[in-house]
Amino acid sequence: IQMTQSPSTLSASVGDRVTITCRASHSFNSWLAWYQQKPGKAPKLLIYKASTLERGVPSRFSGSGSGTEFTLTISSLQPDDFATYYCQQYNSYWTFGQGTKVEI
Amino acid sequence: QITLKESGPTLVKPSETLTLTCTFSGFSLNKSGVGVGWIRQPPGEALEWLALIYWDNGKRYSPSLKSRLTITKDTSKNQVFLTMTNMDPVDTGTYYCAHRPIATAGTTFDHWGQGTLVTVSS
Numbered sequence: 472i473q474m475t476q477s478p479s480t481l482s483a484s485v486g487d488r489v490t491i492t493c494r495a496s497h498s499f500n501s502w503l504a505w506y507q508q509k510p511g512k513a514p515k516l517l518i519y520k521a522s523t524l525e526r527g528v529p530s531r532f533s534g535s536g537s538g539t540e541f542t543l544t545i546s547s548l549q550p551d552d553f554a555t556y557y558c559q560q561y562n563s564y565w566t567f568g569q570g571t572k573v574e575i
Numbered sequence: 576q577i578t579l580k581e582s583g584p585t586l587v588k589p590s591e592t593l594t595l596t597c598t599f600s601g602f603s604l605n606k607s608g609v610g611v612g613w614i615r616q617p618p619g620e621a622l623e624w625l626a627l628i629y630w631d632n633g634k635r636y637s638p639s640l641k642s643r644l645t646i647t648k649d650t651s652k653n654q655v656f657l658t659m660t661n662m663d664p665v666d667t668g669t670y671y672c673a674h675r676p677i678a679t680a681g682t683t684f685d686h687w688g689q690g691t692l693v694t695v696s697s
Contacts, residue, residue, distance in 0.1 A: 504683045506622075513671055513687035514622065520681045557622055561683040564635060565612070565624035 493558035597672030608677030
């Protein structure tokens with residue numbers, strides 16, 4: 472299953488609502504995760520099963536979708552949120568999207 | 576508290592074989608359903624899953640790299656190993672190991688090591 476994220480880069484300001492989209496080449500049931508990665512650091516799991524927030528992740532992050540289209544939304548962008556975000560399907564092995572860089 | 580740490584050579588020559596070790600704590604690879612995976616990331620590029628080993632010694636490999644990869648474990652030492660043969664400069668990148676919880680948790684790689692940078696160059 473191929474995963475395609477859009478946009479590749481997103482310019483935003485603190486307080487903005489941000490949405491990142493991930494499209495799958497084949498439909499599957501909600502086995503989708505979102506990660507945040509900062510430079511020089513390992514990815515951090517934010518959301519799994521398309522919409523379940525990982526423990527300790529702020530509630531401004533949310534996920535939705537099913538089938539072939541999934542979204543990650545940040546309701547009010549905070550300074551700590553400027554990073555690269557990856558989607559990952561785990562329905563059939565594991566595949567990552569190409570990433571979306573959220574920059575100021 | 577789950578922790579993982581990767582170790583291995585930082586520099587390998589083209590055509591050589593790379594062996595990486597993932598040493599973990601805070602969970603047991605004897606527990607039904609648990610797995611440990613390897614993921615890599617070339618500089619400035621996206622993440623790529625490589626391989627995963629389950630508690631029962633079941634193994635999964637990326638189809639595109641399967642012929643070059645071997646994943647094994649030493650449960651008594653809490654270690655997982657990844658071997659990649661015939662290294663090429665395009666294999667340069669940061670290699671991560673990660674914990675995969677039991678399937679009923681419905682989640683995926685939830686704890687990651689800090690990563691180890693491997694450079695392939697003569």
